[in-house]
Each structure stands twice: as structure tokens, then as C-alpha cells.
Amino acid sequence: MQTSVTPTHCPYCALQCGMNLTPEQDGGVAVVERPDFPVNRGALCSKGRTAPAVLSSRVRLTSPLVRNAGVLEPATWEEALARIADGLTRTRTEHGPDACGVFGGGGLTNEKAYTLGKFARVVLGTSQIDYNGRFCMSSAAAGGIKAFGLDRGLPFPLEDIPKTGCVILVGSNLAETMPPALRYFTELKANGGKLIVIDPRRTRTAEQADLHLAPRPGTDLALALGLLHLVVAEGRTDEAYIQERTSGWEETRAAAMAHWPELVERITGVSVPELRETVRLFCEPETAMVLTARGPEQQSKGTDTVGAWINLCLATGRAGRPLSGYGCLTGQGNGQGGREHGQKADQLPGYRKLDDPAARRHVAEVWGVDPDSLPGPGRSAYELLDALGTDIRSLLLMGSNPVVSAPRAAHIEERLKSLDFLAVADVVLSETAALADVVLPVTQWAEETGTMTNLEGRVLLRKQAITPPDGVRSDLDILHELAARLGVEKGFPKDPEEVFEELRRASAGGPADYSGITYRRLVEENGVFWPCPAPGSVRDAGSVRDVEGSEDSEDSALDVLPDDPAGDPADRATEPHHPGTPRLFLDRFATPDGRARFVPVTHRPLAEEPDAEYPVLLTTGRVVAQYQSGAQTRRVDELNSAAPGPFVELHPRLAERLGAEEGDSLAVVSRRGRATAPARITTSIRPDTVFMPFHWPGEGRANTLTNPALDPTSRMPEFKACAVRVERADRSAGRAV
Numbered sequence: 001m002q003t004s005v006t007p008t009h010c011p012y013c014a015l016q017c018g019m020n021l022t023p024e025q026d027g028g029v030a031v032v033e034r035p036d037f038p039v040n041r042g043a044l045c046s047k048g049r050t051a052p053a054v055l056s057s058r059v060r061l062t063s064p065l066v067r068n069a070g071v072l073e074p075a076t077w078e079e080a081l082a083r084i085a086d087g088l089t090r091t092r093t094e095h096g097p098d099a100c101g102v103f104g105g106g107g108l109t110n111e112k113a114y115t116l117g118k119f120a121r122v123v124l125g126t127s128q129i130d131y132n133g134r135f136c137m138s139s140a141a142a143g144g145i146k147a148f149g150l151d152r153g154l155p156f157p158l159e160d161i162p163k164t165g166c167v168i169l170v171g172s173n174l175a176e177t178m179p180p181a182l183r184y185f186t187e188l189k190a191n192g193g194k195l196i197v198i199d200p201r202r203t204r205t206a207e208q209a210d211l212h213l214a215p216r217p218g219t220d221l222a223l224a225l226g227l228l229h230l231v232v233a234e235g236r237t238d239e240a241y242i243q244e245r246t247s248g249w250e251e252t253r254a255a256a257m258a259h260w261p262e263l264v265e266r267i268t269g270v271s272v273p274e275l276r277e278t279v280r281l282f283c284e285p286e287t288a289m290v291l292t293a294r295g296p297e298q299q300s301k302g303t304d305t306v307g308a309w310i311n312l313c314l315a316t317g318r319a320g321r322p323l324s325g326y327g328c329l330t331g332q333g334n335g336q337g338g339r340e341h342g343q344k345a346d347q348l349p350g351y352r353k354l355d356d357p358a359a360r361r362h363v364a365e366v367w368g369v370d371p372d373s374l375p376g377p378g379r380s381a382y383e384l385l386d387a388l389g390t391d392i393r394s395l396l397l398m399g400s401n402p403v404v405s406a407p408r409a410a411h412i413e414e415r416l417k418s419l420d421f422l423a424v425a426d427v428v429l430s431e432t433a434a435l436a437d438v439v440l441p442v443t444q445w446a447e448e449t450g451t452m453t454n455l456e457g458r459v460l461l462r463k464q465a466i467t468p469p470d471g472v473r474s475d476l477d478i479l480h481e482l483a484a485r486l487g488v489e490k491g492f493p494k495d496p497e498e499v500f501e502e503l504r505r506a507s508a509g510g511p512a513d514y515s516g517i518t519y520r521r522l523v524e525e526n527g528v529f530w531p532c533p534a535p536g537s538v539r540d541a542g543s544v545r546d547v548e549g550s551e552d553s554e555d556s557a558l559d560v561l562p563d564d565p566a567g568d569p570a571d572r573a574t575e576p577h578h579p580g581t582p583r584l585f586l587d588r589f590a591t592p593d594g595r596a597r598f599v600p601v602t603h604r605p606l607a608e609e610p611d612a613e614y615p616v617l618l619t620t621g622r623v624v625a626q627y628q629s630g631a632q633t634r635r636v637d638e639l640n641s642a643a644p645g646p647f648v649e650l651h652p653r654l655a656e657r658l659g660a661e662e663g664d665s666l667a668v669v670s671r672r673g674r675a676t677a678p679a680r681i682t683t684s685i686r687p688d689t690v691f692m693p694f695h696w697p698g699e700g701r702a703n704t705l706t707n708p709a710l711d712p713t714s715r716m717p718e719f720k721a722c723a724v725r726v727e728r729a730d731r732s733a734g735r736a737v
């Protein structure tokens with residue numbers, strides 16, 4: 001046991017709040033405030049504060065489990081690993097490498113995500129790998145790459161927010177999903193800046209806003225086009241900026257002109273005066289930002305919707321300038337890093353593309369394999385899960401609980417059950433792990449070391465603070481052992497720093513270049529923003545030199561770095577010294593010509609519009625005290641008493657039509673299935689919409705209902721809107737609506 005205070009980071013969301021851990025008598029840890037980390041300055045939400053509860057052995061797995069005669073039973077590591085190697089080998093022999101699937105998670109450290117991607121391509125030789133980040137911010141990533149040539153959630157640090165003139169927050173309930181970040185917006189208002197929140201519900205976040213717009217779910221694209229129409233009509237475009245820094249304006253302008261405010265009012269339910277007021281608040285100050293989260297992104301047109309909001313920023317000169325820009329609030333702990341280093345179906349480390357021959361050569365050289373041996377791009381997350389039991393016969397899953405979190409979850413549950421072989425590595429027996437043939441218990445955040453990249457693109461070191469309990473192993477250890485059993489003895493180290501050193505080389509020259517980052521720097525500098533190239537590393541087009549401008553700017557940046565007084569001089573000479581890149585695009589965008597690209601988009605309806613049979617819209621999301629599928633937070637008493645179970649939020653007018661009262665059990669029925677949960681009646685939601693959080697399995701599982709219609713570019717499912725019917729669960733009283 002270590003005796004001192006360990007500075008580290010929360011195991012949950014993308015804010016990656018800093019916290020100190022101190023050892024307790026019983027071998028556990030206590031969370032203590034860590035004021036020196038700038039993102040949260042000591043503040044934590046209830047989840048972060050109670051995170052050590054999941055470390056305690058009462059709620060976690062401490063032995064591998066294997067299925068014998070249908071029942072999961074404790075087993076030795078030797079037996080469990082041998083069964084997995086056997087299951088995967090058999091599938092590969094009988095059906096070919098692409099019949100082995102791998103599913104990862106945005107909560108995994110960079111080192112794990114990197115190793116998992118390498119394991120799939122090098123050890124299994126499969127193209128079939130993707131991860132839950134596809135369900136998270138993939139539309140924003142696709143939109144960012146289209147317009148700016150690069151995807152980093154926020155192109156500026158959170159500390160810039162209070163200094164801008166106006167922020168439009170589109171479909172983010174950060175008062176519940178990232179509570180310590182609310183401070184940046186209250187400071188914005190205290191400085192005289194304006195906050196506009198766009199959400200079909202009057203959330204705790206919307207309550208803070210100067211202006212709250214409550215559009216019908218799934219209409220953000222039309223809303224953004226309507227605002228752009230008014231910007232043009234009122235002569236508020238920044239013509240000099242459009243000329244100098246963008247391309248493609250004419251086509252976008254024409255599309256916006258077709259979206260008259262009155263038409264947009266009809267589509268969205270947001271009135272013309274509200275649209276005008278939004279444009280006034282956004283355009284009057286010198287600087288302004290648009291930030292999107294899952295509301296507008298988790299739609300079957302999420303990529304175009306993000307494009308429409310970026311277009312608004314570009315037309316008004318509010319991107320790639322100080323204190324102005326478009327950003328996406330990434331969600332999972334390592335939602336950012338997890339999408340950069342190769343667990344995504346189309347990707348190689350450093351945010352390189354798997355179908356780019358130069359990228360394949362570079363990474364293959366680092367991995368010591370033939371570039372031609374690397375498989376091509378595979379299926380996206382939902383498509384991969386949907387192919388289980390047919391094209392994909394065996395699955396290795398790490399860091400996700402799709403039985404609760406995937407769209408059309410009852411179908412995905414069936415797919416998982418139809419596999420020849422399923423192995424799950426988790427800290428608890430999640431609903432997905434409970435279906436597995438082999439379950440491997442893994443170490444948790446405070447018991448292991450690794451890097452995370454937060455929503456600002458700030459790479460952080462999460463440090464081991466305590467010794468893990470007997471019986472658990474790290475994900476890296478597991479991949480090392482499995483690789484060896486599948487015939488690859490080298491290249492899968494258990495030590496995270498060794499993996500990071502390789503990741504640095506693999507990412508060097510790519511868009512997400514980590515080659516200048518070391519564990520030591522992460523400790524000394526409290527995190528480093530990517531891109532951070534090592535001096536002398538060769539860069540691909542679209543990477544840091546393109547992003548940052550001339551070579552001179554990098555050299556001058558090197559000059560201003562302070563010497564490390566404590567460091568060994570010999571070390572210092574070899575230490576990479578790029579300062580990192582807190583702010584992107586200030587000189588040029590990461591496109592070949594350095595200009596941001598307007599994205600031509602037009603409104604289209606939901607994949608499933610309400611009709612006579614399913615007349616109401618269901619939207620889904622989160623509550624403050626539960627995290628994601630709830631696998632971790634449902635095992636913490638304090639969080640469970642704060643948020644004990646699912647509910648259906650509905651407007652009093654809808655409740656009245658149903659004859660339902662507060663707490664009555666309601667059935668919500670969609671074309672995919674039926675879920676039941678108590679009514680929570682509130683005027684804070686639109687009368688045509690009901691809301692369910694998705695944190696629970698069983699009867700109240702929101703994802704029994706959701707529509708897996710996918711965005712054509714990002715392959716994001718339409719979590720945020722599907723057509724449902726609502727009825728009293730007992731059916732004896734009231735009517736269906």
C-alpha cells in the first residue's frame with residue numbers, strides 16, 4: 001500500500017476531474033479535493049465523490065468465471081484464458097478471421113484502446129472491431145473532419161468559455177452530465193456573456209440560460225438553417241472572413257435561403273421571434289461559440305446537423321479565432337483518446353485512416369508486420385452487434401455493456417446469445433457479462449496507471465493509488481496473455497508506460513500526434529494538449545504543421561518552454577519539448593488548403609416520424625446520479641438512493657389525456673418493444689415528447705424502444721427520437737396516446 005496522497009482523475013466522464021486519493025486503514029482509498037487541477041479546481045459530482053465504492057470487493061468480480069453446463073462458475077485464470085484462446089481459434093479456423101469480433105469502449109485508457117486495436121488487427125487478423133464511442137460523439141467527429149479536416153472535441157480549453165460573448169449550447173444537459181463544468185457558464189454570465197440552451201426539455205442546464213429554445217426532437221438541423229437564413233437576411237455574415245478562411249459558401253447560402261423562418265417555426269416549434277433573438281444574441285458580441293452534445297448528434301442526421309451548426313459559425317466568422325469556435329462536448333472518460341488510437345472500425349493510431357496506404361505502412365512498421373497483413377475497415381458498432389451469431393461467431397468485449405446501452409437492445413441481447421463464444425472483461429457482472437462464456441475480472445482506475453484524453457484534448461495521467469485485490473488482472477495483462485496463447489509472443493506489453501512509448505511512435509506524424517508527450521511531462525505539466533509532436537517527427541498532410549501553420553511557429557514555441565530545473569541534464573537534452581496545442585485552427589484549418597469547408601446540408605425528417613399508431617416522440621438521456629448502462633453506479637448505495645430507477649417524464653397535458661397521475665406505471669411502446677416505468681409529470685417537457693433515462697436494464701430499459709436507424713456517415717443510431725405510444729401499464733384505466 002502506498003502511504004502518500006496520489007493525484008489522479010475520476011473514472012467516469014470526459015471532464016476527467018482531478019482528485020486526490022488517500023489510503024484508508026482497510027486498504028481502500030478516500031477521495032480528497034485536488035484544487036490544483038484547472039478543469040474542475042477541486043469540484044466533483046456525486047459520482048466522482050463516491051467512485052471508491054466500486055473498488056470495494058463486495059460489488060466487484062475477483063475471480064474469472066467460465067460457463068459450465070449453462071452456469072457461470074469461478075475458474076482459474078489459466079482455464080479462463082485457455083477457453084478464450086480456444087474459442088477464438090476455433091472460430092478463426094472454421095469461419096475465417098473476420099468471424100472474430102472485438103468491441104471496445106471509450107472509458108478504456110489510451111494504452112488499452114491502442115492495444116485492443118492492435119490485438120484485433122495483428123493477433124486475430126480481423127477487420128471486425130468497433131466500440132461504444134460510435135454511439136457517443138461519432139457524428140460530431142464526422143462533422144468536424146468534414147468542415148475543419150480534424151476532429152478534436154473542443155478546439156480550445158474550457159477556460160476560454162467565460163471570456164466569450166455568447167454560447168449556444170445545443171442538446172447538452174451539462175448541469176447533470178458534467179456538473180463541475182457549469183461553473184464556466186455561470187462565469188460567462190457573470191462576465192456579461194449570454195447563454196442560449198437548445199433542448200426539448202427545460203433541464204437544470206436550460207434553467208441557467210438567458211434564452212431557452214425547446215424544439216421538437218430531431219429538428220436541430222432545420223433550426224440551425226433557419227438561424228443561418230436570418231443571419232444572411234439581416235446582413236450579419238462576416239464576408240471578409242468567409243473570403244479569407246472558408247470555401248463552399250455559395251451552395252450553403254442557397255440552402256439556408258430555402259429555410260424561411262416561418263417554415264423553420266413549423267418544423268421545430270421554435271417561434272420566429274425566438275429565432276431572431278437567438279441571432280441577435282449570437283451575432284452582437286465580438287466573439288461567440290456553439291457547443292453541441294448528444295441531443296443534436298444522436299440522430300440519423302447527426303453529421304449533417306453538426307455541419308449546419310458549424311456553417312452558422314463559419315458564416316459569422318466564429319471559428320479558428322480566439323474565444324470563438326465550434327466544439328463538441330465529448331462524453332466518456334476517454335471518449336476523445338478512445339477515438340484516436342485504433343479501436344474504431346476504420347482507424348489506425350494517431351487518428352490515421354486504415355484505408356490510407358501511407359498510414360498502413362507507418363503503423364505496420366511500428367508493429368513490425370507487413371502492411372498488407374493489416375485488414376481493411378470493418379463494420380460500425382450497431383452493424384457489428386447486429387451481425388453477431390451470423391457473420392461474426394465469437395466476440396471479445398472490453399469496456400461496454402450493450403445489453404443496456406445499444407439501440408433496439410432486446411434484439412442485440414438475442415444476437416449476443418446466439419454467438420458461438422462470448423468473452424467479456426469487466427469489473428462487475430454487467431448484464432452483458434452475465435451472457436458470456438468467460439468473464440474476466442479486471443483492475444479499476446485507482447489500481448492501475450494509464451493515460452486519458454479529456455474533452456478538451458488534454459492528455460492526462462491517471463495514476464495507480466492502491467494495490468488491486470487478489471484475483472484481478474489489468475486489461476493489458478489479459479491482452480498480453482491472449483496474444484501469447486494465440487501465437488504472438490512479442491508486442492503486447494503489460495506495462496502501460498511501455499505501451500505509451502509505442503503509441504507515441506505509432507501516432508507520430510498523424511493528426512492526433514502524441515509523440516512529444518511522456519508520462520513525466522503529464523505529471524509535471526498537469527496534462528498536455530495534442531497535437532504534441534516530438535521535434536523532428538515527420539508529419540502527414542493535415543497533421544500538426546498544417547494545423548499550426550509555419551514551421552517557425554513550432555520552433556518559437558519550443559524556445560518559450562521553461563527548462564526543467566529538477567530534471568537530469570542528459571534527460572533534458574532528449575526530452576521532447578513541443579508545448580502541446582491548447583487552441584487549434586488559429587492560423588489555418590487542417591484541410592489541404594487551410595480553409596474551413598462549408599457543408600451543404602438540408603433538413604430531412606426523422607427516420608421514424610409519429611403516426612396514428614405511435615403518436616408521441618420518445619427521447620432519451622441521462623440523470624446526474626447514474627452513469628451510462630449503470631453497471632458501476634447502480635452498485636453505489638448513495639447514487640441508487642438518489643436515482644433508484646427508470647421513469648417516464650411527460651407533460652401534464654399528455655398525462656391528463658392518459659388519465660395518469662404521478663408515479664403511475666406507464667407502458668411506452670415502440671415498433672421494437674415495450675418498456676414500463678413510473679410517470680414523472682412535469683411542465684418542463686414538450687407535450688408531444690416523453691423522456692426516459694437509459695441507465696437501467698429490465699422492464700424499464702429505454703433501449704428496448706429506441707430506433708437503430710443509422711446516420712449514413714457516422715453510423716450513429718437515432719437514440720434521441722423515435723415514435724412511441726404511451727399507455728397506462730395496467731390498461732384498466734385511461735387511454736393510450
Ligand SMILES: Nc1nc2c(c(=O)[nH]1)N[C@H]1C(S)=C(S)[C@@H](COP(=O)(O)OP(=O)(O)OC[C@H]3O[C@@H](n4cnc5c(=O)[nH]c(N)nc54)[C@H](O)[C@@H]3O)O[C@H]1N2
Pocket residue numbers: 013014136170171172173174176177178198199200201203216217218219220293294295296330331332333619620621622623624625626627628629691720721
Ligand atoms: N450523470 C451522467 N453524466 C454523464 C454520463 C452519464 O451517463 N451520466 N455520460 C457521459 C457521456 S458518455 C456522455 S456522451 C455525456 C452526454 O451528455 P449530454 O449530451 O448532456 O446528455 P444527454 O442527457 O444524453 O442529452 C442531453 C440533452 O439532449 C436533450 N435532447 C434530446 N433530444 C434532443 C434533440 O433532438 N435536440 C436537442 N437539441 N436536444 C435534445 C435531452 O433532453 C438532454 O437534456 O454525458 C457524460 N456524463
Ligand SMILES: Nc1nc2c(c(=O)[nH]1)N[C@H]1C(S)=C(S)[C@@H](COP(=O)(O)OP(=O)(O)OC[C@H]3O[C@@H](n4cnc5c(=O)[nH]c(N)nc54)[C@H](O)[C@@H]3O)O[C@H]1N2
Pocket residue numbers: 105106107108109132133135136137294298331332397398399400401402404405406407425426427428430442443444475620621622627628629630631632694702703706719
Ligand atoms: N437510449 C440511449 N442509449 C444510449 C445513449 C443515450 O443517450 N440514449 N448514449 C450512448 C452513449 S453516448 C454511450 S457513451 C453509451 C455507453 O454505454 P456503455 O458502452 O454500455 O457504457 P458503460 O455503461 O460505461 O459500460 C462500460 C462497461 O465497462 C466496464 N468498465 C469500466 N471500466 C473498464 C475498464 O477499464 N476495463 C474493462 N474491461 N471494463 C471496464 C463497466 O463496468 C461497464 O460494464 O451508451 C449509449 N446508449
Ligand code: SF4
Pocket residue numbers: 010011012013014015016017040043044045046047048049177178179180
Ligand atoms: S463531472 Fe465527470 S469527471 Fe467530474 S466527478 Fe463527475 S463524473 Fe467524474
Ligand SMILES: [Mo]
Pocket residue numbers: 135136137331332
Ligand atoms: Mo457517450
